[in-house]
Amino acid sequence: MTHPFLDLAPLSAAHFASIEDRVARLLSTEQDVVIMQGEALLPLEGAIRATAGPGTTALNVITGPYGQTFGDWLRDCGATVYDLAVPFHTAVTAAQIGEALAEHPEIDFVSLVHAEAATGNTNPVAEIGSVVREHGALFYLDAVASVGAEPVLPDAWGVDLCVIGAQKAMGGPAGVSAVSVSERAWTRMAANPHAPRRSYLSLLDWKERWIDGGRKTLLHAPAQLEMLALEACVERIEATGPETVMSRHATAAAATRAGALALGGGLEPYVYEAVDAAPVATTLRTPAGINASELVAKALAADPGVPLAAGGGTLAKEMIRVNHYGPDATPGAVHACLAALGAALAESGLSADLAAAHRTVTEIWG
Numbered sequence: 038m039t040h041p042f043l044d045l046a047p048l049s050a051a052h053f054a055s056i057e058d059r060v061a062r063l064l065s066t067e068q069d070v071v072i073m074q075g076e077a078l079l080p081l082e083g084a085i086r087a088t089a090g091p092g093t094t095a096l097n098v099i100t101g102p103y104g105q106t107f108g109d110w111l112r113d114c115g116a117t118v119y120d121l122a123v124p125f126h127t128a129v130t131a132a133q134i135g136e137a138l139a140e141h142p143e144i145d146f147v148s149l150v151h152a153e154a155a156t157g158n159t160n161p162v163a164e165i166g167s168v169v170r171e172h173g174a175l176f177y178l179d180a181v182a183s184v185g186a187e188p189v190l191p192d193a194w195g196v197d198l199c200v201i202g203a204q205k206a207m208g209g210p211a212g213v214s215a216v217s218v219s220e221r222a223w224t225r226m227a228a229n230p231h232a233p234r235r236s237y238l239s240l241l242d243w244k245e246r247w248i249d250g251g252r253k254t255l256l257h258a259p260a261q262l263e264m265l266a267l268e269a270c271v272e273r274i275e276a277t278g279p280e281t282v283m284s285r286h287a288t289a290a291a292a293t294r295a296g297a298l299a300l301g302g303g304l305e306p307y308v309y310e311a312v313d314a315a316p317v318a319t320t321l322r323t324p325a326g327i328n329a330s331e332l333v334a335k336a337l338a339a340d341p342g343v344p345l346a347a348g349g350g351t352l353a354k355e356m357i358r359v360n361h362y363g364p365d366a367t368p369g370a371v372h373a374c375l376a377a378l379g380a381a382l383a384e385s386g387l388s389a390d391l392a393a394a395h396r397t398v399t400e401i402w403g
């Protein structure tokens with residue numbers, strides 16, 4: 038008997054290349070797209086180690102926990118790093134980036150997270166991209182949490198290294214990821230004696246042994262199950278229409294934000310301005326004296342299936358994450374999350390107007 042996950046034929050090089058082309062189309066990019074055989078942290082780390090070294094001066098923008106990690110990698114590579122940290126309840130502006138570049142003209146690398154699922158904010162990459170391009174720095178972008186939820190356009194925005202993963206808004210697998218690489222970025226890597234070579238982290242290996250050879254021979258056996266899942270998930274986005282998928286995420290975010298306010302009980306959007314709030318996930322702030330982790334635990338006890346989580350690390354006390362992405366970017370998931378939160382608030386002795394919350398969500402969804 039055949040099994041859906043087992044007894045698969047090996048994935049051919051031509052099939053692998055066609056999946057890369059499909060991902061490139063999703064990003065509207067002419068750049069080389071390399072699909073990496075691991076979770077998104079693989080290309081995120083690989084791209085930094087390939088381009089940064091002791092001669093690099095980096096502007097590292099911190100709008101959430103991932104920015105922190107990128108700064109650590111850059112320092113580990115020997116780069117001089119200027120951190121630009123903004124409060125997690127806002128987004129960074131192109132003007133702030135422009136000021137930092139003017140203050141340190143030697144900056145030749147800028148790292149930025151597009152949307153942060155962990156903090157719920159999203160940054161204006163199009164505007165930032167033109168400032169970075171004008172300065173001439175290489176532009177590295179983590180678009181893992183934005184792709185599928187909002188436009189991600191590396192070519193139009195001048196992004197040199199754009200990393201995506203399928204496990205958030207794309208509703209796909211976590212085990213493979215991709216990075217689009219500009220000519221400028223390849224040149225920088227080739228000139229970097231510290232870039233990983235003959236290594237699982239190496240992007241240059243894929244350039245030299247896969248792309249430059251006309252994509253005829255794979256470096257090693259690909260993760261075929263994850264590759265097929267990635268293909269299926271891009272196919273589903275194409276069939277549904279990327280605009281429809283993105284608008285479902287934007288509506289889920291707007292409905293969650295307004296629905297939480299209508300619910301009451303002291304819950305508030307964590308990100309102050311709606312324009313700075315990511316379509317992929319909505320973060321909420323608990324009222325003083327109410328521990329977010331405990332509230333989420335109560336909500337999950339009321340309905341174990343809902344995509345709710347407490348914030349990570351120090352945010353665990355005050356932040357609730359409503360992860361309305363992928364298959365959960367639906368009215369049903371948003372209603373269920375607010376109902377579970379309403380039950381948890383009531384159990385904590387706070388008032389919650391569930392009818393008003395449901396009405397608000399229904400109105401926004403139209």
Ligand SMILES: *Cc1c(COP(=O)(O)O)cnc(C)c1O
Nearest residue numbers: 077103150152153154155181182
């Ligand atoms: C989710 C996410 C990733 C991938 O991390 P996982 O914890 O493995 O899902 C990378 N960057 C950002 C900004 C993310 O939101």
